[in-house]
Amino acid sequence: MALDPPTMLTISIALAAAAALYLAIEWRTVRESSLLYWSAGFATITVGCTLALLRGNGHLLIGIWFANGLLVTAHWFFLLGVARFTETRLSRAWYLIFVVWLAMLLLPEGPQWSKLMFLANSLLVALPTLRASFLLRPHGMSLSVGAVQLRFVLLAHGLFYLIKMVPPLVPGSLIDLAAFRGEIIQVSLVEGAMAIMLIALSMTGTERYRREQQIARLAARDPLTALYNRRALEVRAPRLINAVSAARPGALLLIDIDNFKLVNDLYGHTAGDRLLVALSEMIRALLPPSALAARLGGDEFVILLGHASPERVHQLGSSLRDQFQQLAAQSYATPAAVTLSIGANLFDRPPASLAALIEQGDQALYESKRAGRNRIRLDDRTLAAPAAD
CATH class of the missing domain: 1.20.1070 (Rhopdopsin 7-helix transmembrane proteins)
Structure with missing residues (x-):
């Protein structure tokens, strides 16, 4: 042709x-x-x-x-x-x-x-x-x-x-x-x-x-809060936790909302979703560079830090608790206060897995709730120091 x-x-x-x-x-x-x-x-x-x-x-x-x-x-x-x-x-x-x-x-x-x-x-x-x-x-x-x-x-x-x-x-x-x-x-x-x-x-x-x-x-991403989901955290966490050392410890903060069910029961699940989104925005605003944050599910969140210290963990946890408690009290009146319990652990050696690290944080979170909620429990595993509230 x-x-x-x-x-x-x-x-x-x-x-x-x-x-x-x-x-x-x-x-x-x-x-x-x-x-x-x-x-x-x-x-x-x-x-x-x-x-x-x-x-x-x-x-x-x-x-x-x-x-x-x-x-x-x-x-x-x-x-x-x-x-x-x-x-x-x-x-x-x-x-x-x-x-x-x-x-x-x-x-x-x-x-x-x-x-x-x-x-x-x-x-x-x-x-x-x-x-x-x-x-x-x-x-x-x-x-x-x-x-x-x-x-x-x-x-x-x-x-x-x-x-x-x-x-x-x-x-x-x-x-x-x-x-x-x-x-x-x-x-x-x-x-x-x-x-x-x-x-x-x-x-x-x-x-x-x-x-x-x-x-x-x-x-x-978690579809509600736009934070990482657990699967994404598992993909991204190894690079951070494998970089820890005695000079640059890492930290994990496990965050749970106290009395969250009261908000859902009294104001509906839409109100509960708004509270979860508000907490995720607070976490994102306070998150240091190179840190990771994810929603594990329900009202449970996790923050993974590199180059951490006990003072830094307490400062971050306290800022979150104060901001969240003020917002929840102003927005939703409940018989019991809607607050945050935080379990944290500081480590200077890479854990066996992210799941093992979260399990350690869960133990600290349990101690925080058992001690009366609305507090931070930090387990310092770098110096074998006594846990401090």
């Missing part, structure tokens, strides 16, 4: 339509707006390439001006999708692209008309494409393979359109948009089909990676 202009346009139509359909299906599944914009971009290319075929029948206004305008619009949709993906706010100045294209209607038809249209189209496609590539730069954060690929595909595509602006400026160069004549037009059609395929693959890979990352984050 000869790669003549109608054939290349037909290939582009098929590729763009397939990409638009696939991205639309993905959008219906995950509702990411970037997918919707990218799908709209490929759908616009599909329509534009279809209209471009009409120029062979003499419909020059539709087949050239309108079709090329849709190509510009498609790349503008790509830019919008990348902006949504990177959570970037675009300037309203980008809407001037369409004003410039509408102004192309005022160009007088003549020997240079095809070259001027070719120049304008190349510039208006290159600008949003290069801007989209710029938005995908790392910003100090790692990007997925798909996002990196999309960035460089868009960069190459945008640079190609800038390079396309050179031939029309060369005296004697042949550019005839009506008949698809001119070597640069032939090259553009081939590059367009390849770009559609590469951009589509990169976009789907980019969004798929982000969706997988979101799923992984959700799987690691």
Whole structure:
């Protein structure tokens, strides 16, 4: 099959339509707006390439001006999708692209008309494409393979359109948009089909990676408090507890809400959930850098510290107890005070497992509750010192 202009346009139509359909299906599944914009971009290319075929029948206004305008619009949709993906706010100045294209209607038809249209189209496609590539730069954060690929595909595509602006400026160069004549037009059609395929693959890979990352984050978080769940804590804790030493002890604080059932019974489970969320926010606000916090289940929470000391543990525990008791007393009147009991242990050697460490904290928590609740029980296992309340 000869790669003549109608054939290349037909290939582009098929590729763009397939990409638009696939991205639309993905959008219906995950509702990411970037997918919707990218799908709209490929759908616009599909329509534009279809209209471009009409120029062979003499419909020059539709087949050239309108079709090329849709190509510009498609790349503008790509830019919008990348902006949504990177959570970037675009300037309203980008809407001037369409004003410039509408102004192309005022160009007088003549020997240079095809070259001027070719120049304008190349510039208006290159600008949003290069801007989209710029938005995908790392910003100090790692990007997925798909996002990196999309960035460089868009960069190459945008640079190609800038390079396309050179031939029309060369005296004697042949550019005839009506008949698809001119070597640069032939090259553009081939590059367009390849770009559609590469951009589509990169976009789907980019969004798929982000969706997988979101799923992984959700799987690691408690759905109510957004703290780590126990499974995530078990994955992250070994690096912290294996780094402890005599010079840098670690500490575990096991936290339980006293009389929490009274809040649920008197005010409902929604009130209880609000109290759990409030406690998680207090923990997050007081959590030192590199420390870990998780909700083990129910009204039980755990904090894992590195480079700890008895004073640091007591300070953190006391701050939590005071803040929580004040909030609970102001929000929910109960026959018995709703407070925090905390069992903590300080260690300078890695425990056999996280479960063994939590079991030690549970013993300290039991002693805290048995001693009257609303207190901290610290077992210092580094110096074999007597436990202190």
